[in-house]
Amino acid sequence: xxxxxxxxxxxxxxxxxxxxxxxxxxxxxxxxxxxxxxxxxxxxxxxxxxxxxxxxxxxxxxxxxxxxxxxxxxxxxxxxxxxxxxxxxxxxxxxxxxxxxxxxxxxxxxxxxxxxxxxxxxxxxxxxxxxxxxxxxxxxxxxxxxxxxxxxxxxxxxxxxxxxxxxxxxxxxxxxxxxxxxxxxxxxxxxxxxxxxxxxxxxxxxxxxxxxxxxxxxxxxxxxxxxxxxxxxxxxxxxxxxxxxxxxxxxxxxxxxxxxxxxxxxxxxxxxxxxxxxxxxxxxxxxxxxxxx
Numbered sequence: 337x338x339x340x341x342x343x344x345x346x347x348x349x350x351x352x353x354x355x356x357x358x359x360x361x362x363x364x365x366x367x368x369x370x371x372x373x374x375x376x377x378x379x380x381x382x383x384x385x386x387x388x389x390x391x392x393x394x395x396x397x398x399x400x401x402x403x404x405x406x407x408x409x410x411x412x413x414x415x416x417x418x419x420x421x422x423x424x425x426x427x428x429x430x431x432x433x434x435x436x437x438x439x440x441x442x443x444x445x446x447x448x449x450x451x452x453x454x455x456x457x458x459x460x461x462x463x464x465x466x467x468x469x470x471x472x473x474x475x476x477x478x479x480x481x482x483x484x485x486x487x488x489x490x491x492x493x494x495x496x497x498x499x500x501x502x503x504x505x506x507x508x509x510x511x512x513x514x515x516x517x518x519x520x521x522x523x524x525x526x527x528x529x530x531x532x533x534x535x536x537x538x539x540x541x542x543x544x545x546x547x548x549x550x551x552x553x554x555x556x557x558x559x560x561x562x563x564x565x566x567x568x569x570x571x572x573x574x575x576x577x578x579x580x581x582x583x584x585x586x587x588x589x590x591x592x593x594x595x596x597x598x599x600x601x602x603x604x605x606x607x608x609x610x611x612x613x614x615x616x617x618x619x620x621x622x623x624x625x626x627x628x629x
Contacts (some may be wrong), residue, residue: 356483512607517614525604526611533562533598533613534628541591542625546583553621554581558588562613568598576614588617588626 499600518525548554556579565573601608619626 430611511584513610513612514605514608515612515614525602526608529598529602529605529611530613533564533595536595536598537628538626539593540594541587541628544587544590544594545625546587548583549581549587549619549621552583553586554619555621556581556584556619558585558617559586560592560615560617562592562615564598564613565613566609567600569597570596571610579619584617584619587619591617593624 429503509579514526516524516530558575559577559581561572561574561576563574565571570592573592575585575589578585601611605611615628617626617628
């Protein structure tokens with residue numbers, strides 16, 4: 337039996353064995369070499385663009401006729417051209433315009449400053465007026481409060497005085513205190529005792545009349561309250577009204593001290609525990625004596 341042999345084609349085992357691939361790679365390499373071998377250079381300046389043109393002007397011997405303008409001294413000046421084109425009417429100087437504008441601006445600034453100053457003055461006057469009015473209102477309110485407090489304190493003092501007088505009267509009734517402030521009638525129980533008191537005080541007062549009052553011829557009246565106990569002793573001496581001369585005031589008090597004691601109360605005064613005598617000591621500089629009234 338004869339076996340059929342089948343020849344199978346094997347693919348190329350290596351890439352260099354493929355002729356098509358080798359040809360393509362070779363063509364690409366050649367093209368790259370050609371491309372890289374080209375020389376690249378910066379574009380050069382065009383001589384025509386950078387070429388300088390020199391023009392020389394020489395005076396010509398020929399005279400130009402019918403020209404619009406003639407150069408002064410054959411192209412050596414241009415003064416006539418400027419004169420030919422000078423405007424027929426002169427414009428105001430720019431400096432003058434600027435000066436006038438600056439003056440006007442200064443004038444406007446001054447007016448504005450004056451307005452601002454007047455406005456500030458008005459504001460200041462208004463503020464001062466408000467402050468003055470506020471101060472007056474505060475003072476008025478403070479005075480009203482003080483007056484109210486004063487009235488309240490005055491009412492309180494009046495109430496306390498009324499209570500004190502009432503208490504004093506009650507105490508006087510309980511303690512059997514008698515006050516005499518005038519010449520008592522003969523039928524009064526204390527009339528004879530008051531006469532003894534007056535005579536004794538005048539005796540010692542005239543005996544020890546102050547030398548200073550004599551030399552200065554001082555005159556005046558002193559009103560005292562002398563408080564005596566039941567045995568005739570002095571409990572207190574109170575100055576009710578001064579003569580204006582301390583020497584006379586002290587002499588009136590001294591006459592009472594030197595005359596004490598004044599003796600026990602009479603049997604008619606057995607219900608009196610304290611006697612308050614209010615009298616006026618009158619000093620006479622002419623006779624250098626005083627009297628008790």
